Amino acid sequence: MNLPLTALDSWQQLLSHTIDDPAELIRALDLPEDLIAPAQAAAQGFPLRVPTPYLRRIEPGNPDDPLLKQVLPLSAETRKVAGYVTDPLAEAQFNPRQGLVHKYQGRVLLIMTGACAINCRYCFRRHFPYDENRLGPEQWQSMLEYIRSDTSISEVILSGGDPLAVSDSRLQRLVGDLSAIPHIKRLRIHSRLPVVIPQRVTAEMIDILGSSRLLTTLVLHVNHANEVDEQVGHALTQLRQANITLLNQAVLLRGINDSVDSLKALSEELFNWGVLPYYLFVLDPVEGAAHFDIPDEEAQQLVGQLQGTLPGYLVPRLAREIPDRPAKTVLPTVIG
Ligand SMILES: *Cc1c(COP(=O)(O)O)cnc(C)c1O
Numbered sequence: 001m002n003l004p005l006t007a008l009d010s011w012q013q014l015l016s017h018t019i020d021d022p023a024e025l026i027r028a029l030d031l032p033e034d035l036i037a038p039a040q041a042a043a044q045g046f047p048l049r050v051p052t053p054y055l056r057r058i059e060p061g062n063p064d065d066p067l068l069k070q071v072l073p074l075s076a077e078t079r080k081v082a083g084y085v086t087d088p089l090a091e092a093q094f095n096p097r098q099g100l101v102h103k104y105q106g107r108v109l110l111i112m113t114g115a116c117a118i119n120c121r122y123c124f125r126r127h128f129p130y131d132e133n134r135l136g137p138e139q140w141q142s143m144l145e146y147i148r149s150d151t152s153i154s155e156v157i158l159s160g161g162d163p164l165a166v167s168d169s170r171l172q173r174l175v176g177d178l179s180a181i182p183h184i185k186r187l188r189i190h191s192r193l194p195v196v197i198p199q200r201v202t203a204e205m206i207d208i209l210g211s212s213r214l215l216t217t218l219v220l221h222v223n224h225a226n227e228v229d230e231q232v233g234h235a236l237t238q239l240r241q242a243n244i245t246l247l248n249q250a251v252l253l254r255g256i257n258d259s260v261d262s263l264k265a266l267s268e269e270l271f272n273w274g275v276l277p278y279y280l281f282v283l284d285p286v287e288g289a290a291h292f293d294i295p296d297e298e299a300q301q302l303v304g305q306l307q308g309t310l311p312g313y314l315v316p317r318l319a320r321e322i323p324d325r326p327a328k329t330v331l332p333t334v335i336g
């Protein structure tokens with residue numbers, strides 16, 4: 001592959017110069033040209049977006065590569081399947097402030113930005129009205145006011161989109177504003193950026209998160225061991241050295257990580273860098289993603305088998321998000 005990438009590219013450049021053209025992706029990876037037309041059609045509904053550091057981890061010439069499958073638009077996405085909807089989590093009803101979701105006790109989730117560094121085809125936010133949820137200064141003040149006025153909230157979760165797509169100076173202000181609220185003890189950041197563009201983990205970012213009085217956790221999103229290369233590992237090591245707790249959530253996806261071997265390799269690779277598995281989600285029934293689905297029974301068997309091969313702390317909780325419930329629903333497993 002001949003990619004115009006040097007070690008000097010800043011994360012902002014990598015974020016703004018992602019691959020958005022299906023033909024470019026397919027040619028860069030030496031894949032069959034007949035994948036182009038369906039990819040272009042499916043990308044109309046939800047654009048293709050792949051940052052170059054992630055592209056480099058995809059094996060050229062392999063249409064079944066588990067990383068490629070997470071990003072390549074397919075004609076299967078345009079099929080309508082009963083039960084698959086545009087807002088599977090019915091989040092609209094828990095929005096007391098624009099961009100703020102207060103659904104679980106003690107925790108609020110803030111939707112910081114619509115932008116993601118990568119567009120994952122199975123994402124439940126693929127139909128999210130991000131433009132209506134853009135976070136301006138007034139909206140941030142309104143969120144802060146909500147959090148300040150409810151002392152039962154002890155944890156703030158920055159989500160998105162990708163909350164680390166904001167600049168370090170902005171991040172510093174956000175963290176500063178939250179640490180000024182006495183009842184906030186914990187900060188959690190749900191981000192895929194340290195994995196897809198590890199250059200995002202700047203010395204400044206580490207300093208901002210590491211020096212805050214808030215107990216800070218970064219919940220990564222990695223679905224396959226191949227997503228973690230040396231550079232990602234290096235970024236994770238630096239985060240750990242700054243006392244940031246590292247967890248991972250993954251989504252169980254047909255053809256990507258639906259085997260005991262793959263899930264085992266993922267847990268082991270993550271733990272090599274100090275990351276503990278947290279949740280393994282079954283797919284949300286989002287329109288356009290039905291081809292990734294795995295029946296509950298099969299998912300429960302897989303995780304049961306994983307329990308039979310790994311120490312307990314390397315087995316993620318198999319879970320689903322059901323609207324109207326006060327927490328994620330953990331699925332029972334059959335130990336195999
Ligand atoms: C998933 C989620 C959380 C976090 O749940 P945990 O079980 O604490 O990880 C919080 N708020 C909302 C709205 C969520 O969807």
Ligand code: SF4
Pocket residue numbers: 116117118119120123124125160161162192221
């Ligand atoms: S990074 Fe997360 S929010 Fe963004 S598209 Fe992927 S799964 Fe969805």
